[in-house]
Structures are given as structure tokens and as C-alpha cells.
Amino acid sequence: MTKRTFSPWTAASISTAIVLTLSACPGKPSGHPSRQRSPAELTRRDLPLSVADERRLLELxxxxxxxxxxxxxxRASGMAHMHLTLAGVLSLRERAEADLEAAFFLDSSDAELNRALGRFYNMRAVDGDYSKADMQVKVYGALLGERDPMAMDDLDFVAWSFFQLGRVLTDKNRGKNLRALAKVDDLEAILAARVKAQPDNIEFHALAGNFAFFFAGNIPLERERRVEEAVAYFEVLRARWDELRPGAKDPSHCPNTYENFMFELAEGYTVLGRADMARPIYEELARLESDRAPRTRAKELIAHVSGERLRNLDSYLGEMKLMPPWPSDIGNCVVCHAWNAEIPLDSLYALDPLRAEDVPSRAEPTPLSKLIGEAGGREGEGDEAGEAGEEGVTIAGREQLPEALAALVEDTCSPCHFPGGEVADLLDLSRAEAVIGAATWIDERVAAGEMPPGDGLDEDARARVHEWAAALTD
Structure with missing residues (x-):
């Protein structure tokens, strides 16, 4: 049996929730981080940067x-490093924070920058580093001021809710537990009031539900009531998923939001003993639906865990140890953003022993170049990347590829996988580095006849693709 250490209402577990503040997805507060391992070990492993990525970062x-x-x-350098940090290149976190902090001192009125910098201070807090606590107060103060939370716009209200959670943590650290609990009650009441005032804002249902799940797992009081509230919020989220803010489910930034939230809902149903509601959700997640592109490591592991839940569902019914839902350590933000990075199972409560290495991966590569381009405000990219013209499209850096393969990608893949194509946001093949980085994925899809859609490639073309991909791994 694999069990997590359950230590409710600890300062460390509360601070874990703050790391999700203002990310591209609605926040997912959760707890139980291990204090024996570093954030880099508990979250995703660093992902490799291509030559083009490194060059662009160096320029910024x-x-x-x-x-x-x-x-x-x-700002441009800080935001580019930030986006890559969230995509998995954790070694860039310090540089991102340094540039964002320098920009803040130059102009403290940029709301997007303040949100980004607040995220990095929160990541420090998760690691038990409170050296920037005073700066955190300054950043949130510059962002939020002293306004009434009910009068704030949506983004600022999300920030305010996590800031209040930080105040809860401060009181708890000072031994003022009753004051901390009172702040929890106030936060829950204001979240409920905001949902009632804006019932069509689906993101607020997600936010309130996540806080309810978090508190159910970390406060040994009124736990079932909080799970019931969380499930009620998430039922609205499931029923009205298409109305969720597009940025919260953008596959290039948050490819796993749906799977993450639906797994939480299934866990909530299970705790409440509602097997009839939990089972179909677990079954859906375990199937790893192919129409929810891209295929990611997080989806593979959620499918694996969902299969385990189905095998032991009767034994899990009523089990409060499932709260807060996995992943409930510092890796909780990974599950929304990760593509081919591992999601740790350390915080998972499971009856069957589960190991990530037992789950083969066919996860798609993270589109790091796209993130740098967006964050850095890259101008004139069309001159370097493939552009349509009289001679058709051309891969940037095509000299790095065999001529036959480059021509094949330009002729066959460009309609969908070059800028402006239907799935270019998921996998942009307009640069040679991206093609090389996706070699294994391309080979597998071509061999299976899945790419290009329709009849696929002929046998000779498939053989050329396989020979090229195999040579890269030798």
C-alpha cells in the first residue's frame, strides 16, 4: 500500500496552495508537500532547450x-524565463525572478508583471524560504491596494483570494490558530458570495471548489461539509465546461486542465460514497481520450491512477484520505502545465503500489519555442520561421535536416503544423529544432498511419522518416 504522510493544517501545506496564484489555469490549492525534497525534485524535471531557445533567451x-x-x-526577459520555468525548465526560475523584480522596481504599476513576480515569491514560500516575504507584501499591495474584494475584477479577485490564504498562513505561523480559522471562514464566505453574484463565471466555481477541497484535506473540522461544497462547485464546472475562460484550457499552456479537475471531482464523489457518479469519470479518464490533444505525461498518469481507483473503488468509498486530491504536493501546478514531464506520485494515497516508471510514455514534446516567442514579444518572426510565398513554405534552419525530410515536412505537414495551421499551437514544425525535438513522436505517428491525416504516407516515405528518427537516437 502506498500512503502519503497526512499532517493536516501545517504551514507548509497551506503555502503550497499559493504557488498556483494567477497561473494560466484557475488555481489548484492543495497540501502535504514533503519537506525532505526540493521543489525541483518534487515537480517536473528540467526540459532541454533547443539551440534556438537558448539563443533567444540569451538575446533577451x-x-x-x-x-x-x-x-x-x-520585463521581456523576465516573462520569457517565467514561461519556460512553468513549462518545466526550473533552472531558469532564479533568472526569471531577478528580471521581474528589477522591472517591478522600475515600474510597479504593471499588473501582469506583479502577478508573475508574486508567483515566484509564492514558490519560495512553498520551499520554506520566506526571505522575500516583505517584497511579497509590496507586490500584492501594488497589485490590489485596499479595495473591496467584491468590487475587484476577476483576475484581481483571484489574486486577493490567494493573498488571503497567505494571511492565514501568517497567523498560523505566529500561533494564532483561532484567528487563522476565522480568516478561513471569511474567505469561504466571500468566495461563496462572489459565485452567487456571478453565477455564470465558471472560473469562480473552479476557484471556490479548489479551496473547499484544499481546506477539507488540511483542516480537521467540517471536512465532509467542505467536500460536499467542492463537489457542488465542480458539478457546475463539469456541466458548463465549454464556458470556462479560454486561457484556462489553452492546450499550449494548460493542456491538462480538464483531466486535472475531473479527477478532483471523481475523488470528491468517492469520498462522499457516490460510486455511481465517480465511476464514469474515472472510466473516461482511464481511457485517455485521443480527441483531447495533446497527449501529455500528466494525462497518462491520471489515466493510470484512475484505473487503480476503478479496481478498488468499493474500498475507497468514504475514505477522507483522498483529500485533498492528488497531486497535493508542490507538484500541484505541474499537472495543469506539463507536457512530457513527470508528475510525482509522492502525495498519492493508493491501495495498489503505483510507480511512474511502470507507465510507458508517448507524451508529446513541450512547445518551448512558442512560449519564448509569446513572452519575449518576438518581432519579425515570420522572416525566420516558415512563411508562405511564391516558393511555398520553408523550415527555418532547414539545413539541419536531410533535404528529403525537410521537403516532406514542408509539403505535407505545413498546412497544419506551421504558423496559422489548425494545430500549430500544439506542435509548430516550422523550425528545424522543433522537428528534431519531435522526431520520436513524428516517427510513431507516421508508422501508425495517423500522420498526415487521411491515408498517411506511402511506405517509402515512412521508411525515410523512421531511418532519420532512428539515426538521431543512435
């Missing part, structure tokens, strides 16, 4: 260093 970093008082340069 050099511009920031050469112009230390240039707000735009500092």
Missing part, C-alpha cells in the same frame, strides 16, 4: 543586462 537576457534601467527589456 543580454538586452536586460545591457539596459538595466529599461523596463521593457527587463
Amino acid at each position: 537576457a543580454e538586452a536586460a543586462e545591457q539596459n538595466p534601467d529599461d523596463f521593457a527589456a527587463r
